[in-house]
Amino acid sequence: MKKSIADIMAIRESMQSQIILRDNVDAEKEIHIIVGMGTCGINAGAREVFNALVDYVEEHELKGVRVTRTGCLGDCDDEPMIEVHVPGKEKEIYKKVTAEQAVEIIKKLAK
Amino acid sequence: MDLSFVLLELALNSLDAGATLVKATLKVGRRATLKVKDNGAGMDRETLSRACEKGFSLKGSGGIGLYQVSAAAEEYGGKFSIRSRKGKGTTATFKAKGINMGDVAKTVAVLLSDGANLILKAKAGKNSVFVDAKRFANELGAPLNEPATIVAIKRYINENLK
Amino acid sequence: MYRTHILVCGGTGCHSNNSGKIREAFEEQIKARGLENDVCVVGTGCFGLCAVGPIIIIYPEGAFYSCVKVEDVPEIIEEHIVKGRLVERLLYHEKALGNKAVHSLAETNFYKKQTRVALRNCGVINPEKIDEYIARDGYQALIKCLTQLTPQQIIDIVSASGLRGRGGAGFPTGRKWQFAKNQVNDTKYVCCNADEGDPGAFMDRSVLEGDPHAVLEAMTIAGYAIGSHQGYIYVRAEYPIAVERLKIAIAQSREYGLLGDDILGTGFSFDIELKLGSGAFVCGEETALMTSIEGHRGEPRPRPPFPAVKGLFGKPTILNNVETYANITQIIMNGPEWFAAMGTEKSKGTKVFALGGKITNTGLVEIPMGTTLREIIEDIGGGCPNGKKFKAAQTGGPSGGCIPAEHLDIPIDYDNLISIGSMMGSGGMIVMDEDNCMVDIAKFFLEFTVDESCGKCTPCRIGNRRLLEYLEKITSGKATMQDLDDMEQLCYYIKANSLCGLGQTAPNPVLSTLRYFRDEYEAHIKERRCPAHVCKQLIQYKITDKCIGCTACARKCPVGAISGVRGQMHVIDQDKCVKCGQCMSICPKKAIIKE
Numbered sequence: 001m002k003k004s005i006a007d008i009m010a011i012r013e014s015m016q017s018q019i020i021l022r023d024n025v026d027a028e029k030e031i032h033i034i035v036g037m038g039t040c041g042i043n044a045g046a047r048e049v050f051n052a053l054v055d056y057v058e059e060h061e062l063k064g065v066r067v068t069r070t071g072c073l074g075d076c077d078d079e080p081m082i083e084v085h086v087p088g089k090e091k092e093i094y095k096k097v098t099a100e101q102a103v104e105i106i107k108k109l110a111k
Numbered sequence: 112m113d114l115s116f117v118l119l120e121l122a123l124n125s126l127d128a129g130a131t132l133v134k135a136t137l138k139v140g141r142r143a144t145l146k147v148k149d150n151g152a153g154m155d156r157e158t159l160s161r162a163c164e165k166g167f168s169l170k171g172s173g174g175i176g177l178y179q180v181s182a183a184a185e186e187y188g189g190k191f192s193i194r195s196r197k198g199k200g201t202t203a204t205f206k207a208k209g210i211n212m213g214d215v216a217k218t219v220a221v222l223l224s225d226g227a228n229l230i231l232k233a234k235a236g237k238n239s240v241f242v243d244a245k246r247f248a249n250e251l252g253a254p255l256n257e258p259a260t261i262v263a264i265k266r267y268i269n270e271n272l273k
Numbered sequence: 274m275y276r277t278h279i280l281v282c283g284g285t286g287c288h289s290n291n292s293g294k295i296r297e298a299f300e301e302q303i304k305a306r307g308l309e310n311d312v313c314v315v316g317t318g319c320f321g322l323c324a325v326g327p328i329i330i331i332y333p334e335g336a337f338y339s340c341v342k343v344e345d346v347p348e349i350i351e352e353h354i355v356k357g358r359l360v361e362r363l364l365y366h367e368k369a370l371g372n373k374a375v376h377s378l379a380e381t382n383f384y385k386k387q388t389r390v391a392l393r394n395c396g397v398i399n400p401e402k403i404d405e406y407i408a409r410d411g412y413q414a415l416i417k418c419l420t421q422l423t424p425q426q427i428i429d430i431v432s433a434s435g436l437r438g439r440g441g442a443g444f445p446t447g448r449k450w451q452f453a454k455n456q457v458n459d460t461k462y463v464c465c466n467a468d469e470g471d472p473g474a475f476m477d478r479s480v481l482e483g484d485p486h487a488v489l490e491a492m493t494i495a496g497y498a499i500g501s502h503q504g505y506i507y508v509r510a511e512y513p514i515a516v517e518r519l520k521i522a523i524a525q526s527r528e529y530g531l532l533g534d535d536i537l538g539t540g541f542s543f544d545i546e547l548k549l550g551s552g553a554f555v556c557g558e559e560t561a562l563m564t565s566i567e568g569h570r571g572e573p574r575p576r577p578p579f580p581a582v583k584g585l586f587g588k589p590t591i592l593n594n595v596e597t598y599a600n601i602t603q604i605i606m607n608g609p610e611w612f613a614a615m616g617t618e619k620s621k622g623t624k625v626f627a628l629g630g631k632i633t634n635t636g637l638v639e640i641p642m643g644t645t646l647r648e649i650i651e652d653i654g655g656g657c658p659n660g661k662k663f664k665a666a667q668t669g670g671p672s673g674g675c676i677p678a679e680h681l682d683i684p685i686d687y688d689n690l691i692s693i694g695s696m697m698g699s700g701g702m703i704v705m706d707e708d709n710c711m712v713d714i715a716k717f718f719l720e721f722t723v724d725e726s727c728g729k730c731t732p733c734r735i736g737n738r739r740l741l742e743y744l745e746k747i748t749s750g751k752a753t754m755q756d757l758d759d760m761e762q763l764c765y766y767i768k769a770n771s772l773c774g775l776g777q778t779a780p781n782p783v784l785s786t787l788r789y790f791r792d793e794y795e796a797h798i799k800e801r802r803c804p805a806h807v808c809k810q811l812i813q814y815k816i817t818d819k820c821i822g823c824t825a826c827a828r829k830c831p832v833g834a835i836s837g838v839r840g841q842m843h844v845i846d847q848d849k850c851v852k853c854g855q856c857m858s859i860c861p862k863k864a865i866i867k868e
Contacts, residue, residue, distance in 0.1 A: 003537065008416065038176075042120070048217070051221075058258035132357055
């Protein structure tokens with residue numbers, strides 16, 4: 001059953017979706033954006049900020065960026081808040097973030 | 112306030128209670144019902160009796176989420192009730208009149224980022240949608256909490272719930 | 274389409290702890306519940322955190338279960354697979370994170386600081402399924418080499434990467450391949466040294482057990498680069514699982530036409546044969562290894578001529594270590610600059626270390642060159658257990674030296690280690706604490722090398738034996754300070770005059786312990802005392818006044834050296850005592866001490 005180069009590429013294509021489930025050990029090398037989603041955050045528009053980020057990542061097929069949510073990140077007055085973790089750097093906190101501002105932040109990081 | 116925000120509030124509580132499966136059923140018409148059932152840690156009788164109390168929270172701060180939901184039920188001439196057993200999970204039921212569905216897809220996007228499974232049944236007039244998030248992800252061949260999967264599920268919900 | 278992957282570690286460590294039975298139990302029970310189309314059970318290679326094996330990882334969550342037993346399988350299936358609830362009590366709890374239950378491997382300190390290049394597939398793929406290797410870009414490097422690069426370009430890439438031999442000597446790999454390529458000869462050979470003989474080293478074993486194709490692919494690329502059509506892997510017979518996995522991998526490669534005639538239709542032919550070692554440490558030495566493949570007794574040959582010019586069967590040969598090969602495909606795919614961006618100026622890339630001895634996280638780690646010893650031992654290794662103080666770390670096995678606490682902040686690379694009297698070696702790192710006697714450690718390594726000496730040259734055969742005799746004299750309290758000086762002189766003589774690396778480096782443990790722990794040697798000689806209470810002839814067991822006279826020790830003593838009346842303090846007769854230590858172990862009041 002000798003294979004040609006095309007055969008090897010085909011095997012790789014078809015097996016990749018299986019193997020990708022096992023690739024999460026690189027989690028720590030990613031840029032991680034955490035959106036505060038406590039009730040204050042939701043009231044102030046955190047859900048929209050979250051969606052704007054996820055939509056941007058998907059549309060631009062960004063690799064190595066993870067968007068997650070957590071509970072209350074701070075004072076209700078500062079919400080919506082996001083925390084940005086870049087590997088090897090100190091975390092950055094942004095307050096009173098709008099969906100548009102969040103997209104600007106992720107645009108700069110993705111460079 | 113709309114049903115999608117109530118769903119967000121309730122389901123986030125489920126996930127914070129360690130649930131790996133959340134079942135949500137929404138119906139909007141003359142009357143609106145939302146039921147959220149989870150397999151999380153559940154609450155004992157004492158905690159349950161204080162759950163909707165303003166300022167009461169097991170998470171250190173806040174304590175206004177469930178208070179807001181029960182206030183909304185009253186405002187819309189409806190009822191909010193919770194059944195729960197410690198170690199057995201929680202079921203929360205929200206009933207109201209004249210409340211909109213809202214943007215369910217955006218709520219689901221937030222819920223899926225945790226990686227737990229969500230089974231959603233939503234009906235608005237003649238339109239309805241059923242989503243088993245994990246099965247959806249498997250068919251896509253991608254992890255549940257990846258942006259590609261989340262956006263695909265959002266699109267699916269929006270198309271069907273027009 | 275599988276929704277869940279259950280990965281069970283099948284490395285030798287976990288295997289000897291029944292991981293094979295655990296995997297079978299999963300397969301049986303998944304089938305019994307009719308879940309075999311949703312859940313796949315995969316036996317993988319070594320994950321690296323051997324201290325807490327058997328290890329199971331379940332994706333997509335990445336849940337990391339440790340110390341799993343066969344009896345735990347039904348619960349994992351019922352709770353995690355069926356109900357979707359993590360089994361908290363089996364999750365790995367990391368002390369450094371405040372004993373918090375860790376869900377994913379990537380969260381642990383052990384993994385965070387690692388950069389897995391050579392080990393990239395270990396613990397992720399099933400090494401017995403070539404398709405899984407291909408899924409993770411396996412054989413892409415070979416395709417690139419055969420279709421887009423010339424042999425000289427390949428060698429230039431390897432040279433530019435700065436890759437140095439990972440077997441211990443650190444010779445630049447690109448330069449070795451270049452020497453062989455420059456020879457004009459129709460017959461050349463590509464060899465792989467899989468004889469890993471250093472006590473405490475199991476880096477190569479894990480690569481062979483967990484990712485054998487990485488080695489096969491790299492050897493084929495090397496063959497194309499230097500103009501060879503035949504490769505040999507010399508693997509020690511004491512690695513039965515590795516041998517088995519290599520046999521399967523070679524068979525699968527041949528079946529796919531990735532080994533043999535006209536590989537992938539490119540016209541290039543290359544095949545690999547497996548040769549088993551027969552239990553001789555010296556056969557890990559380059560020329561002895563080739564002599565063994567040729568069918569003779571494993572003895573080294575003088576160099577020059579070097580193997581790249583005249584090696585196996587007298588033909589130009591390159592011999593590289595398993596870990597060296599394991600880096601090749603990544604260098605080809607990611608480019609030499611990627612590799613050279615890691616590490617230090619003269620030591621590029623990463624190194625796999627096998628952490629053993631007095632350390633919390635025993636196992637396998639891969640870190641960029643330039644990581645400090647402190648980071649390896651404290652952050653990744655979790656420090657010395659039981660609150661004991663770190664004393665030294667031995668690198669390079671019987672050829673290496675000890676690194677004391679004063680050098681903990683040294684960035685690890687080939688040249689730095691040599692400057693402080695040790696060497697990189699193959700990667701075995703044995704950690705010692707305050708309860709280890711450094712003279713005893715030196716003696717341990719000398720016993721090993723004396724046993725393994727092939728006997729061909731006098732300086733090693735006789736010299737190292739004399740060296741061992743000096744150490745035995747010291748540890749039994751019969752040596753003089755003159756002996757110490759003579760011993761040191763002998764070390765330099767042996768290093769300068771032995772025929773091969775075994776003899777030349779055998780005195781290293783002695784010289785290195787003398788350099789940093791001379792006071793221990795002097796205590797043994799001048800005071801007839803072993804400060805760490807290890808050397809049997811120099812310690813005495815004594816009963817203190819914590820004794821309650823329970824007579825347990827007297828009854829346990831195999832030579833009747835303890836006497837006393839019930840209820841009153843007992844006493845040990847030092848002349849009869851054979852220092853077995855049984856009395857100390859059995860005393861309920863910890864009333865017996867070593868001094």
